[in-house]
Amino acid sequence: MQYDLSKIDQIAADIIPHLLHPVVLFKGTLGAGKTTLIKSLAKQLGVEDVISSPTFSLVNEYKTPSLPVYHFDMYRLNNESEALDFGVEEYFDSGSYCFVEWPEQIPSLIPSNHCTIDIQIDSHTKRTLIISNTQS
Numbered sequence: 798m799q800y801d802l803s804k805i806d807q808i809a810a811d812i813i814p815h816l817l818h819p820v821v822l823f824k825g826t827l828g829a830g831k832t833t834l835i836k837s838l839a840k841q842l843g844v845e846d847v848i849s850s851p852t853f854s855l856v857n858e859y860k861t862p863s864l865p866v867y868h869f870d871m872y873r874l875n876n877e878s879e880a881l882d883f884g885v886e887e888y889f890d891s892g893s894y895c896f897v898e899w900p901e902q903i904p905s906l907i908p909s910n911h912c913t914i915d916i917q918i919d920s921h922t923k924r925t926l927i928i929s930n931t932q933s
Contacts, residue, residue: 798926799919802830808926809837817930818910820889822900825916830924832870834916835896839866842894850898855883864893871902880906909933 800808823831836848843861851857851870859866867888874880880903888895889908900907915927 798928800924800926802833802922802924805830805833805837806840809834809841812838812914812926812928813841815928815930816894816912818908818912818932819892820895820908820911821897822907822911822913823896823898823916824900824913826918829916829918831898831916834914834926835868835898838894838896839868842866855880856885856888864891867891867893867895869895869897871897871899874899874902877903877906 798808798811823835825831832850839848839859843863844859844866846859848859848868849857851868855870855873857868859868869885869888871880885903885906889906897903910932911930913927913929913931915929917925917927919925
């Protein structure tokens, strides 16, 4: 699915029905728009708070009318034990949306049932998304 960044909110609304599992992995190079897409998805899910990258906190929690949304940035992790130390498995088991940037940092901790959104840069304003759902 190709989109223009100016239409990000519509793309986010279109994506949500395709997310068959609450753990969603976001892959793409630095600057591909992972955080931008997560911000838009969170808004579509009812988050009214200011949404920012959890680069230094590792995880941000956002309130919605139903379940919270968790946003992870694993970029700065040195190893998987750091994710275990902050309880990543409990978040993944919560049933809430868990949006994970840089999941490559925690490969053995990813649940077998998850979604992956791969973002490819086509130009300064255009991206291509590939959404896949993995189930054991």
